[in-house]
Amino acid sequence: MSLRGTREVRDNYQLFRLTGLLDAFSEPTFRKVIGAKIEDGPKNIILDLSQIDFVDSSGLGALVQLAKQSQTAEGTFQIVTNARVTQTVKLVRLEKFLALQTSVEAALENLKSA
Template sequence: MTTLELEVDQKADWQVLTVRGEVDVTTTPRVRAQLISLLSEGNPQVIVDLEGVEFLDSSGLGALVAGLKLARSRSGELRIVCDRQRSVRKVLEVTGLERVLERYDTVDAASAA
């Protein structure tokens, strides 16, 4: 069974979505729904912390891109935190999404930039 934990927090003017576990075809709908909920609220400034993600497939990437599009449509931003998880970082690099998604090493760095 695929495990996924989502946690929402606040850091300065940013909403932080911390994702832990595996983001795949079975868990992506939860991630996507949470992103849509956060971005549809008053403040469309979201940081997605992927440090606890062990696996990320194409459906998860699709949710991140959809979140980015929604953020931009609301004059907001979506930033990614991914430093230690080499497998996730590698997926972003190989797909070219590292050039599209703003990636930071820490939540503090993402919220301060």
């Protein structure tokens, strides 16, 4: 099973809900599609990875690259996570940089206070 997802666009943010695997196989398409959507706007991105089964190093690299792209575009980049994704991100000490959130609601609250 590869990566699948949906996109919701609101006034000031985009919400991507993803399922499957964020790995070396899915990473190039993931990075290209999300990167293009950051350029299109809105610039504030919420990635809901709570239903993701696995993230490998190439997936983490794509997340870092997209977070930097969003920041360069003067937007925000937040990741809604699950225990597996959180563990992988914390293993490489990127939890602060990748702005991990426990729920979509928490990410939206964080966006309002920004």
